[in-house]
Amino acid sequence: MDVNSKFSEISKGLKGSAVRELLKYAEKPDVISFGGGMPNPLSFPIKDVEDIVHYILENYGAKALQYGSTEGVEELRELISTRLNSKYNFNARKENIIMLNGSQSGLYMVSKVFLNRKDYVISEAPTYVGAIAAFNAQDPSWLAIDLENDGMDLNMLEKKIKFALNEGKTPKFIYVIPTFQNPAGLTWSLSKRKELLEIASKYDLIVFEDDPYSEIRFSGEPVSPIKSLDKENRVIYMGTFSKVLSPGIRLGYIFANDEILRKISLLKQGVDLCTNVFSQYLAMEYLKRGVIDQQVPKIVDLYRKKRDLMLESLEKYMPDGTEWTRPEGGMFLWVTLDKKIDTEILLKKALEKKVAYVIGSAFYPDGRGKNSMRLNFTYSKDNDIIEGIKRLGSVIREEMS
Amino acid sequence: MDVNSKFSEISKGLKGSAVRELLKYAEKPDVISFGGGMPNPLSFPIKDVEDIVHYILENYGAKALQYGSTEGVEELRELISTRLNSKYNFNARKENIIMLNGSQSGLYMVSKVFLNRKDYVISEAPTYVGAIAAFNAQDPSWLAIDLENDGMDLNMLEKKIKFALNEGKTPKFIYVIPTFQNPAGLTWSLSKRKELLEIASKYDLIVFEDDPYSEIRFSGEPVSPIKSLDKENRVIYMGTFSKVLSPGIRLGYIFANDEILRKISLLKQGVDLCTNVFSQYLAMEYLKRGVIDQQVPKIVDLYRKKRDLMLESLEKYMPDGTEWTRPEGGMFLWVTLDKKIDTEILLKKALEKKVAYVIGSAFYPDGRGKNSMRLNFTYSKDNDIIEGIKRLGSVIREEMS
Numbered sequence: 001m002d003v004n005s006k007f008s009e010i011s012k013g014l015k016g017s018a019v020r021e022l023l024k025y026a027e028k029p030d031v032i033s034f035g036g037g038m039p040n041p042l043s044f045p046i047k048d049v050e051d052i053v054h055y056i057l058e059n060y061g062a063k064a065l066q067y068g069s070t071e072g073v074e075e076l077r078e079l080i081s082t083r084l085n086s087k088y089n090f091n092a093r094k095e096n097i098i099m100l101n102g103s104q105s106g107l108y109m110v111s112k113v114f115l116n117r118k119d120y121v122i123s124e125a126p127t128y129v130g131a132i133a134a135f136n137a138q139d140p141s142w143l144a145i146d147l148e149n150d151g152m153d154l155n156m157l158e159k160k161i162k163f164a165l166n167e168g169k170t171p172k173f174i175y176v177i178p179t180f181q182n183p184a185g186l187t188w189s190l191s192k193r194k195e196l197l198e199i200a201s202k203y204d205l206i207v208f209e210d211d212p213y214s215e216i217r218f219s220g221e222p223v224s225p226i227k228s229l230d231k232e233n234r235v236i237y238m239g240t241f242s243k244v245l246s247p248g249i250r251l252g253y254i255f256a257n258d259e260i261l262r263k264i265s266l267l268k269q270g271v272d273l274c275t276n277v278f279s280q281y282l283a284m285e286y287l288k289r290g291v292i293d294q295q296v297p298k299i300v301d302l303y304r305k306k307r308d309l310m311l312e313s314l315e316k317y318m319p320d321g322t323e324w325t326r327p328e329g330g331m332f333l334w335v336t337l338d339k340k341i342d343t344e345i346l347l348k349k350a351l352e353k354k355v356a357y358v359i360g361s362a363f364y365p366d367g368r369g370k371n372s373m374r375l376n377f378t379y380s381k382d383n384d385i386i387e388g389i390k391r392l393g394s395v396i397r398e399e400m401s
Numbered sequence: 402m403d404v405n406s407k408f409s410e411i412s413k414g415l416k417g418s419a420v421r422e423l424l425k426y427a428e429k430p431d432v433i434s435f436g437g438g439m440p441n442p443l444s445f446p447i448k449d450v451e452d453i454v455h456y457i458l459e460n461y462g463a464k465a466l467q468y469g470s471t472e473g474v475e476e477l478r479e480l481i482s483t484r485l486n487s488k489y490n491f492n493a494r495k496e497n498i499i500m501l502n503g504s505q506s507g508l509y510m511v512s513k514v515f516l517n518r519k520d521y522v523i524s525e526a527p528t529y530v531g532a533i534a535a536f537n538a539q540d541p542s543w544l545a546i547d548l549e550n551d552g553m554d555l556n557m558l559e560k561k562i563k564f565a566l567n568e569g570k571t572p573k574f575i576y577v578i579p580t581f582q583n584p585a586g587l588t589w590s591l592s593k594r595k596e597l598l599e600i601a602s603k604y605d606l607i608v609f610e611d612d613p614y615s616e617i618r619f620s621g622e623p624v625s626p627i628k629s630l631d632k633e634n635r636v637i638y639m640g641t642f643s644k645v646l647s648p649g650i651r652l653g654y655i656f657a658n659d660e661i662l663r664k665i666s667l668l669k670q671g672v673d674l675c676t677n678v679f680s681q682y683l684a685m686e687y688l689k690r691g692v693i694d695q696q697v698p699k700i701v702d703l704y705r706k707k708r709d710l711m712l713e714s715l716e717k718y719m720p721d722g723t724e725w726t727r728p729e730g731g732m733f734l735w736v737t738l739d740k741k742i743d744t745e746i747l748l749k750k751a752l753e754k755k756v757a758y759v760i761g762s763a764f765y766p767d768g769r770g771k772n773s774m775r776l777n778f779t780y781s782k783d784n785d786i787i788e789g790i791k792r793l794g795s796v797i798r799e800e801m802s
Contacts, residue, residue, distance in 0.1 A: 001605055001635045003660045006573055008539070011514045014667040041463030049466065050458045057451045062442030065450065065647035101502045101651065104674035112538070113412045133671035137513070138409070172407055204403055234402045246466035248678030250502065259404045266415040270534035273505035276677050277649030 010139050017362070026356035032388035033356040034375040037182070037331060040306075043299045043378075044246050045291060052285040060281055068277040070268050072099025072253070076284040080239070080253055083287060088228045090237075092255050098264055099275040103212060103240040103252030106264075107134035109271060110173070110208055110236060110254070113263045115140045120164045120171040124152055126334070126363030126372075128182045128210065131175055135365075142365035143171060149325075151178065151188030154195050161203050173206040173236070178226055180213040180330025183363045183374035187328060193226045200234055206260075207235045212243050213330035215296050218304035220328040233257040241283050243331070244296055249279040303331070303378050309385045310377040317393030319400055324375075331378045334360075337371045341399055344370065349399065355391040411540050418763070427757035433789035434757040435776040438583070438732060441707075444700045444779075445647050446692060453686040461682055469678040471669050473500025473654070477685040481640070481654055484688060489629045491638075493656050499665055500676040504613060504641040504653030507665075508535035510672060511574070511609055511637060511655070514664045516541045521565045521572040525553055527735070527764030527773075529583045529611065532576055536766075543766035544572060550726075552579065552589030555596050562604050574607040574637070579627055581614040581731025584764045584775035588729060594627045601635055607661075608636045616645050616697050618730035619705035634658040642684050644732070645697055650680040704732070704779050710786045711778040718794030720801055725776075732779045735761075738772045742800055745771065750800065756792040 004012075026033040056064050071077070074094060081092035100106045107130060115121060115138035123131065125144035135142075143160040146153040157174075164171050174196070178188035188196075200207050209226045227237035240252035254264060268274075286292050307327060314324050314335070324335045335357075337343065343359045350356060360372025380388060405413075427434040457465050472478070475495060482493035501507045508531060516522060516539035524532065526545035536543075544561040547554040558575075565572050575597070579589035589597075601608050610627045628638035641653035655665060669675075687693050708728060715725050715736070725736045736758075738744065744760045751757060761773025781789060 001607070001633055001658075003607075003658070006515055006571070006607060007664060008513065008515055008517045008520070008573075010517075011664050011668065014664060016663070016667060036468075038468055041467060044463050044466045046458055046462050046466070050455065053454045053458075054451065057447055057454075061447050062445050065445045065447070065649040066442060067437075067439055067643075067648045101506075101673055101677070102675075105502075105672065108672045112409065114407055114409055116409045116411075119409070130671070130674060135671075137668065137671045170407070172409075206402070206404075206407060232402055242468075246679070247468045248466040250673070250675070250677045257402075257404070262417070263408060263412050263415060266417060267412065267538065270531070270536075270538045271506065271509045272502055272651070272673070273531060274503075274651070276502070276651045276680065278647075278680070279677065 010137060013139070023356060023358070025351050031351065031354045031356055032380060032384045032391065034377070034380065034388060035356040035358050036379055037376055038379045039243055039247060040302060040378050043302060045295045048286070048291045048295070049246070049282065052282055052289070056281045056285060064278050064281040066277060068274045068280065070265050070274050072097070072275050073277065073280040073284060076280050076287070079284060079287040081255070084255065088225050090228055090255065096257065096261055097253055097255050098261055098268070099280055100252040100254060101272055101275050102242070102250035103210065103238050104130050104134065105272065106238045106252055106254050107131050107210070108137065109264050109267050111135040111138050111140070113260070113267055114172040114206070120169055122157070122160065122171050122174040123365065124176055124181065126183050126360065126369055127175065127365070128177060129358070129362050131210070132365050144365050147181065147184055147186060149186060151192035152176065152196065154192060154199065158199055161199070161205070165203070170203070171205060173208045174200065175208045175210065176226070177210045179211060179223065180216065180327055182212070182330065183332050183334055183358070185325040185327030185330055185333040187223060190223050193223070193229060197226065197229055201232055205234070208238070209235050210238050212240045215244050216300055216303060216331070217329035218300060218307060227255065236260060244292055244299065245283060245286055249282060250276060251279045251283055306377045306380070306382065306385060309382055310375065310389060313386050313389035317390045319393065319397045321400070322396065331376055333375050333377060335373050335375060337396060338400055339371050341396070342370050343373045346395065346399055350392060350395045353391045353395050355388045355395070357392070411538060414540070426752050432752065432755045432757055433781060433785045433792065435778070435781065435789060436757040436759050437780055438777055439780045440644055440648060441703060441779050444703060446696045449687070449692045449696070450647070450683065453683055453690070457682045457686060465679050465682040467678065469675045469681065471666050471675050473498070473676050474678065474681040474685060477681050477688070480685060480688040482656070485656065489626050491629055491656065497658065497662055498654055498656050499662055499669070500681055501653040501655060502673055502676050503643065503651035504611065504639050505531050505535065506673065507639045507653055507655050508532050508611070509538065510665050510668050512536040512539050512541070514661070514668055515573040515607070521570055523558070523561065523572050523575040524766065525577055525582065526766070527584050527761065527770055528576065528766070529578060530759070530763050532611070533766050545766050548582065548585055548587060550587060552593030553577065553597065555593060555600065559600055562600070562606070566604070571604070572606060574609045575601065576609045576611065577627070578611045580612060580624065581617065581728055583613070583731070584733050584735055584759070586726040586728030586731055586734040588624060591624050594624070594630055597627065598630055602633055606635070609639070610636050611639050613641045613644050614731035617701055617704060617732070619701060619708060621729035628656070637661060645693055645700065646684060646687055650683060651677060652680045652684055707778045707781070707783065707786060710783055711776065711790060714787050714790035718791045720794065720798045722801070723797065732777055734776050734778060736774050736776060738797060739801055740772050742797070743771050744774045747796065747800055751793060751796045754792045754796050756789045756796070758793070
């Protein structure tokens with residue numbers, strides 16, 4: 001059968017990456033991998049999950065195993081809106097919250113709701129690799145704006161918006177991860193958050209704020225989510241239970257205005273019908289019992305130590321001319337090497353030395369970032385963090401000599 | 402903010418249906434609804450789920466709560482392929498199985514992998530309303546082929562294929578639910594299954610076989626899935642745990658050839674990253690312990706009685722000139738009324754009498770089927786089946802007089 005001629009044009013463009021193949025080696029037990037984006041298994045409240053599941057099946061029984069509405073379990077959406085309102089000063093109502101089978105699914109659906117082929121979409125550069133995969137399924141044109149230490153380069157942003165408008169095309173939305181960004185580990189300043197909204201208002205643009213890590217802050221002062229500064233209801237806010245409960249239960253949510261939420265909901269009927277009901281009841285009890293507020297500080301303590309350990313190890317083992325970010329939270333930090341080093345070539349050598357990372361160019365829609373890498377500090381054991389960075393330092397040193 | 406101008410063209414076409422709104426009334430407790438497509442709550446093995454979840458958390462712990470691979474948990478895929486091979490004589494290997502967040506997600510992804518806008522897609526008429534929603538998100542052109550008592554009208558099928566080829570466009574795939582079809586409750590004969598494959602082979606077309614109900618057979622002899630007759634590896638086979646375990650855990654799977662599976666997997670990385678891991682472990686133990694083989698006969702017994710009750714009630718209460726199918730399994734039957742009756746107009750009157758169904762035209766991509774309706778017989782209590790059909794009969798009688 002001739003299958004290839006039958007694939008859609010977008011599907012023909014889907015190619016496996018050589019790096020993804022390489023990273024399969026990183027799964028071998030003797031490789032220390034900073035490549036994944038996984039929470040530490042110690043962060044999962046297994047005993048609480050067991051108690052809660054028992055309770056759910058005894059008390060809700062069949063309801064937790066049945067189909068649910070496309071928007072999600074009402075009581076859970078109510079609890080989420082109450083929590084968001086009290087933590088971040090939102091004015092969310094449950095009607096403006098839709099539950100998702102993981103926030104990756106939100107990335108996909110928002111892009112599908114807005115993007116025709118070749119429409120402009122704006123992101124930070126670097127940006128989340130999963131957002132690149134989701135948005136690319138609509139075949140958009142990217143405007144990837146440099147990320148500085150305090151947020152996007154807003155002069156470049158305005159220049160690129162004007163460039164698109166000159167072509168007669170309004171960019172469809174601005175996608176940002178303003179807090180403990182993935183992959184860079186950087187956090188936008190309050191003033192840049194406000195400025196972004198001013199620019200969005202000036203050009204009547206939508207902001208899509210992806211916020212998986214806000215609760216995982218180790219140090220420094222919390223900064224308000226962009227959504228909490230949004231007086232014009234132009235921000236789509238996305239949250240997830242992946243970092244504060246479990247990623248395996250695939251549960252995220254979007255808070256947005258009526259019109260956007262309605263479109264997402266209509267699309268979702270075709271995309272996956274409804275969100276896992278069992279996971280929703282689990283998260284509902286997790287919130288209702290306040291277990292989340294006992295668990296998050298434990299996760300923060302665990303990860304703070306690991307971040308500190310990685311920063312100390314980088315200080316100790318990295319050659320001069322190497323730079324890295326110092327995240328106040330989240331799961332990742334970003335290393336920039338001497339310009340002549342290509343981290344894709346380096347990866348093979350690193351894997352020979354049994355250490356892995358994700359190459360920087362994976363996080364640029366336009367393939368930049370060749371001399372950079374993302375390191376995850378949450379998953380590895382403490383000793384492995386020290387040993388892994390030591391190995392990485394020696395691989396880089398060798399490459400530089 | 403001007404949101405509407407920002408929606409993608411496909412998103413602009415997404416409209417809520419008046420009928421869906423009407424059916425919200427059907428959720429009121431005093432309405433007897435044959436409208437939903439829900440398994441009976443009594444069919445869920447709640448006690449087994451509780452035992453299994455306890456075991457999973459004790460024995461797999463963090464692994465069941467962590468991210469998983471895009472393709473799914475290997476041991477589960479192995480168990481599914483073994484089961485399929487022994488039940489249906491497939492020659493599946495775990496490498497050709499991908500797990501899905503519900504089979505709705507499979508409908509969506511297969512359509513996205515193959516369909517450009519205005520590409521031809523072939524389906525039965527009527528067909529599953531969720532497939533219409535999923536495929537329409539790619540804006541295809543439909544060739545909806547009449548469903549006869551023993552399967553598709555294959556003469557019409559060949560005529561429509563030629564029609565498309567004359568336009569220089571090969572239809573991308575033929576979507577069928579050959580066993581206890583949703584909505585019609587009909588089952589394709591073995592000879593039509595073979596003939597379909599011959600036609601598919603002659604024109605080099607892909608067949609997409611959706612098989613959620615095969616295990617739920619009340620009477621008659623099992624007929625082989627089309628996939629088991631497929632010597633050329635051109636059939637994409639989709640199964641689900643929704644009808645044999647629980648729909649709330651959102652778990653389905655696709656068995657297809659290497660090239661197709663690889664494209665689905667690449668697309669899935671952008672669409673939802675991976676399938677719910679907790680649900681996968683639950684299904685894995687459900688299969689491994691053989692609980693499924695104790696549970697399915699119970700579900701079959703429960704639903705057989707309900708089907709019989711609905712058939713008896715239809716016989717008793719429906720006016721002359723009304724016809725209905727007599728399903729040997731599954732969850733639905735299909736009622737065809739006098740040609741002058743429009744079931745969309747009738748629905749308002751039915752809801753006044755506190756009984757609900759889904760209008761036939763919802764199952765036709767081209768809006769045909771105005772004098773028909775789908776009835777679900779699995780969800781309602783026995784007395785409600787009798788009383789509901791009685792009410793429906795009197796509403797129809799009134800309309801005819």
